[in-house]
Amino acid sequence: MPGFSGGGVGGGVGVPASAPPRPFRPSRYVPVSAATTFLVGSTTLFFCFTCPWLSEYFSSVIPIYIAVIFLFTLANFCMATFMDPGVFPRAEEDEDKEDDFRAPLYKTVEIKGIQVRMKWCSTCRFYRPPRCSHCSVCDNCVEDFDHHCPWVNNCIGRRNYRHFFLFLLSLTTHIMNVFGFGLVYVLHHRQQLDTPHAAVTMAVMCVAGLFFVPVAGLTGFHMVLVARGRTTNEQVTGKFRGGVNPFTNGCMRNISHVLCSSQAPRYMGRRRSHQSVDVQPPFLRPPLTEAQLEAKVLDNGIQNDRHSTRSKSSLEQMESQSADAEPPPPPKPELRYPGLPRADTEESSLLTKAPTTPSMYKYRPPYNSPGRNHTALTHPNKMIRGDSLDSPSPSILQSSRQPSYRSEPNSLDGTTVVGGGAGARRGGGERGEGPGGSGGTAGVMPGGMSGYSLTGRSYTSYPSSLVLSTGGSHSSSLRSAHTAQNPLATLQSEGTTDTSYKSLANQTPRNGSLSYDSLLTPSESPEFESAAHELSPQKPRAPFPSATITGQREVVSPSSPLQGYTSPFLSAQIAQQREGQLLQGSATFSSPHRAYLRAVSPPPPPSGPPEIQHLLQLNHDSSSRAPRNLSSSSPLARSLEPPVSPPPRGLSLGKSQSNVGEAGPQHKPRASGGGIVLGGGGAGGGQQAPQSTSRPVLANHTPSRPGGGVKKVTGVGGTTYEISV
Amino acid sequence: MATEFHNLQELRHSASLANKVFIQRDYSEGTTCRFQTKFPSELESRIERTLFEDTVKTLNNYYAEAEKIGGQSYLEGCLACTTAYLIFLCMETRYEKVLKKIAKYIQEQNEKIFAPRGLLVTDPIERGMRVIEISIYEDRGSSGSSSGSSSVSGSTAR
Numbered sequence: 001m002p003g004f005s006g007g008g009v010g011g012g013v014g015v016p017a018s019a020p021p022r023p024f025r026p027s028r029y030v031p032v033s034a035a036t037t038f039l040v041g042s043t044t045l046f047f048c049f050t051c052p053w054l055s056e057y058f059s060s061v062i063p064i065y066i067a068v069i070f071l072f073t074l075a076n077f078c079m080a081t082f083m084d085p086g087v088f089p090r091a092e093e094d095e096d097k098e099d100d101f102r103a104p105l106y107k108t109v110e111i112k113g114i115q116v117r118m119k120w121c122s123t124c125r126f127y128r129p130p131r132c133s134h135c136s137v138c139d140n141c142v143e144d145f146d147h148h149c150p151w152v153n154n155c156i157g158r159r160n161y162r163h164f165f166l167f168l169l170s171l172t173t174h175i176m177n178v179f180g181f182g183l184v185y186v187l188h189h190r191q192q193l194d195t196p197h198a199a200v201t202m203a204v205m206c207v208a209g210l211f212f213v214p215v216a217g218l219t220g221f222h223m224v225l226v227a228r229g230r231t232t233n234e235q236v237t238g239k240f241r242g243g244v245n246p247f248t249n250g251c252m253r254n255i256s257h258v259l260c261s262s263q264a265p266r267y268m269g270r271r272r273s274h275q276s277v278d279v280q281p282p283f284l285r286p287p288l289t290e291a292q293l294e295a296k297v298l299d300n301g302i303q304n305d306r307h308s309t310r311s312k313s314s315l316e317q318m319e320s321q322s323a324d325a326e327p328p329p330p331p332k333p334e335l336r337y338p339g340l341p342r343a344d345t346e347e348s349s350l351l352t353k354a355p356t357t358p359s360m361y362k363y364r365p366p367y368n369s370p371g372r373n374h375t376a377l378t379h380p381n382k383m384i385r386g387d388s389l390d391s392p393s394p395s396i397l398q399s400s401r402q403p404s405y406r407s408e409p410n411s412l413d414g415t416t417v418v419g420g421g422a423g424a425r426r427g428g429g430e431r432g433e434g435p436g437g438s439g440g441t442a443g444v445m446p447g448g449m450s451g452y453s454l455t456g457r458s459y460t461s462y463p464s465s466l467v468l469s470t471g472g473s474h475s476s477s478l479r480s481a482h483t484a485q486n487p488l489a490t491l492q493s494e495g496t497t498d499t500s501y502k503s504l505a506n507q508t509p510r511n512g513s514l515s516y517d518s519l520l521t522p523s524e525s526p527e528f529e530s531a532a533h534e535l536s537p538q539k540p541r542a543p544f545p546s547a548t549i550t551g552q553r554e555v556v557s558p559s560s561p562l563q564g565y566t567s568p569f570l571s572a573q574i575a576q577q578r579e580g581q582l583l584q585g586s587a588t589f590s591s592p593h594r595a596y597l598r599a600v601s602p603p604p605p606p607s608g609p610p611e612i613q614h615l616l617q618l619n620h621d622s623s624s625r626a627p628r629n630l631s632s633s634s635p636l637a638r639s640l641e642p643p644v645s646p647p648p649r650g651l652s653l654g655k656s657q658s659n660v661g662e663a664g665p666q667h668k669p670r671a672s673g674g675g676i677v678l679g680g681g682g683a684g685g686g687q688q689a690p691q692s693t694s695r696p697v698l699a700n701h702t703p704s705r706p707g708g709g710v711k712k713v714t715g716v717g718g719t720t721y722e723i724s725v
Numbered sequence: 726m727a728t729e730f731h732n733l734q735e736l737r738h739s740a741s742l743a744n745k746v747f748i749q750r751d752y753s754e755g756t757t758c759r760f761q762t763k764f765p766s767e768l769e770s771r772i773e774r775t776l777f778e779d780t781v782k783t784l785n786n787y788y789a790e791a792e793k794i795g796g797q798s799y800l801e802g803c804l805a806c807t808t809a810y811l812i813f814l815c816m817e818t819r820y821e822k823v824l825k826k827i828a829k830y831i832q833e834q835n836e837k838i839f840a841p842r843g844l845l846v847t848d849p850i851e852r853g854m855r856v857i858e859i860s861i862y863e864d865r866g867s868s869g870s871s872s873g874s875s876s877v878s879g880s881t882a883r
Contacts, residue, residue, distance in 0.1 A: 071809055072806070072809065074809075075809035075810050079810055088853040088855065089851075089852070089853050091852070091855075092852075094745050095745075095747060095852070095856065095858070109752045109753075110752075110753060111752050111753060111754075111755055112753070112754065112755065116752070126855060129750065129752070129756070129855060130752055130756055131756055143853075144756065166806075246755065247755055247756060249755075253794075256794050256799075257794060259802065260794050260798055260799040260802055261792065261794050261798055261802075262791065262792065262794075262797075262798040262801060262802075262818055262819040262820045263801075263805075263813070263818040263819075263820060264820060265818075265820050265821055265824055265850065267850065267853040267854065270850065270851070272851060273828055273832075273848060273851075276832075277832065277835040277836050277839075277840045277845065278840065279740050279840045279843060279844075279845055279862045280740060280840075281739075281740050281843065281862075281864035282864065283740075283771075283841065283842050283843035283862070283864060284841050284842045285770060285771065285842070286770070286771070286772060286773045286842075
């Protein structure tokens with residue numbers, strides 16, 4: 001039955017959902033045209049050939065009755081076809097800012113005591129309300145999504161389910177009428193079956209009989225669904241098989257809800273009410289409570305710290321751990337990072353409550369505070385995107401907002417592979433798209449994936465696993481793919497608190513924290529795993545590459561909080577900040593990048609670029625203060641750094657910075673900037689080890705293109721930065 | 726000249742959007758439209774808790790009234806069926822009527838309560854009824870002076 005209506009099987013091939021003007025696909029209109037033709041055509045023939053005799057022989061009530069039923073069928077058919085099923089408008093940018101890169105793929109809500117997961121829709125950029133699903137054919141999230149019906153070429157959702165249901169009922173009745181009265185006609189004209197009237201009646205009867213079986217079957221199926229208070233989507237995916245349906249209110253209430261409730265309102269195409277209220281200072285303020293005063297005292301002046309006084313214990317924890325100057329990392333990542341057992345309970349307790357109110361800048365460190373060491377944050381991003389170092393893309397903010405990314409590939413059943421879409425989204429623009437484009441419809445690995453083959457190591461195993469994992473359209477499959485690689489991932493994926501990050505999940509099937517771990521340890525998967533393992537017990541937060549680079553102000557202790565979380569944003573800011581600087585030292589930027597790459601390959605040629613030698617000198621001297629040197633040296637230091645241990649890669653970066661003595665805060669942005677660019681090499685550890693110790697894996701890394709004016713660097717979470725050189 | 730000075734003064738009292746808070750839906754009772762009455766921490770210094778909660782509770786009541794399945798909605802459905810849904814061309818559905826009431830209520834609340842506190846509540850219908858968006862404005866008292874002076878200089882240049 002579901003197949004009859006098509007569980008998302010539109011008439012045509014799924015379109016690349018990211019293209020806003022969807023191509024005209026005539027194949028989508030074939031079923032609805034056929035249905036319309038059969039319905040209207042057969043009934044018209046029936047009226048022309050059979051009804052005159054019926055009205056004469058019996059009474060004219062019969063054709064009138066048949067006409068009424070037919071009109072009712074047609075009206076409901078039109079409503080089901082043309083009515084907005086309850087499409088959610090895309091969330092605006094400011095709504096999902098807090099969710100970038102760090103928010104989980106799922107949020108749980110408790111509905112009547114039952115845990116229900118809300119999945120992040122990367123196309124529409126919000127957490128899908130319960131019973132909402134994203135239709136791949138229509139490329140919209142639909143409220144109370146039932147299914148996509150090809151026969152009406154429309155999604156069936158909250159607003160038009162009633163019409164669809166009535167259409168089925170009335171169509172069944174109509175078919176029975178036509179068949180029945182046609183039979184009466186034929187039986188009365190047994191001796192005149194060769195007349196055209198009889199022939200037409202028999203043909204109509206055949207058509208009616210042919211369609212009766214599937215239509216009646218579908219009608220019965222939907223009657224059961226209505227009585228049970230389920231949608232087709234829930235029934236087909238087996239959501240409540242053997243479980244309790246939280247959306248049912250009893251048979252009678254369910255039926256009355258479908259048939260008697262008021263028409264739900266449209267969300268799309270509404271006239272926006274013009275806000276005529278002027279907001280003018282001075283503003284009234286309520287009297288501050290003591291707690292608020294205390295919070296203000298503790299506030300280190302950063303705007304976001306107010307947000308961090310939210311009732312998230314993790315936030316407080318992180319703040320207490322981090323140095324004063326460090327930006328408060330978002331709580332979520334911390335929860336997911338090593339220390340998992342603790343994190344899990346916290347996370348689950350947090351999530352099982354009603355969904356928290358996301359605020360726009362909840363986890364975002366202040367962009368405008370120069371004191372913060374944004375460099376560190378930018379560093380890991382670029383580091384992670386070592387593969388794409390040759391083409392930096394615009395700031396993360398821009399990239400994440402680019403509409404050109406491909407939305408997640410929506411599976412036929414309406415669920416979307418978050419990996420693909422969100423990854424593309426996070427990966428930003430073309431950069432994310434480019435490499436990912438080859439990923440094909442799975443969209444699983446937008447540039448993000450290739451970006452993660454950071455340091456030139458061949459992550460053949462990693463990408464393939466990702467492909468496998470992201471091939472599934474369920475996050476569970478994504479997570480499970482990684483369970484083999486990372487037992488910690490399993491831990492996290494259990495239970496309702498799905499710790500996979502939307503952005504990371506989109507790009508890499510790893511769970512949130514582990515993704516960052518894996519980014520931090522850009523070697524083969526097992527290394528990631530081990531890295532994660534090592535990391536978890538040591539630090540509450542997974543060491544972000546950015547965190548290491550964060551050497552920021554002072555030497556970053558290995559257990560410094562993950563600034564990596566904020567890295568995407570900070571890096572964006574930093575990228576913007578440094579654009580000016582980069583323009584000055586553009587040569588430096590490109591060459592160290594290349595130099596780094598070359599450096600990491602085993603024995604860098606002694607006749608290497610002068611920058612490398614210079615960098616070597618700088619590393620040894622550790623006295624260089626020039627921005628150029630710093631930017632060069634830091635990456636080089638990083639490249640020289642042998643793989644101390646997988647996790648500390650980021651840490652080592654930080655150390656390297658401190659070792660090199662690039663302590664000047666004014667230099668930090670540059671250093672980290674350069675470091676970030678080269679960080680893709682992923683060589684942690686800032687010790688000035690000889691270049692030969694650089695991992696041979698880096699040899700695989702393709703050198704960046706000659707600076708053509710713009711470098712694209714991908715950072716954590718798949719954001720790409722374009723740095724003009 | 727007088728206009729420039731006037732603009733200066735106006736600009737001096739400009740407010741800029743600083744942050745947005747999103748009140749999420751409360752799904753504890755199913756998919757009926759309800760919003761959480763939990764007081765977000767960002768508003769702690771901006772508005773009294775009770776005022777906020779009253780607003781959200783009133784909105785919840787409105788939505789409950791809109792989605793109520795009773796005599797009126799049943800009659801409306803029957804009427805629609807008998808007229809092959811042509812009645813919707815002339816008549817507004819019950820839900821739409823309540824939505825108009827809600828819009829008026831939100832406007833009123835904004836004028837009386839929220840705007841004086843530098844807040845602005847956006848009708849959730851604009852967000853697909855998923856969130857109530859509250860915009861927080863900050864007083865940027867000194868922001869206008871520079872632009873004001875530039876306009877003054879521009880006029881003198883003339």
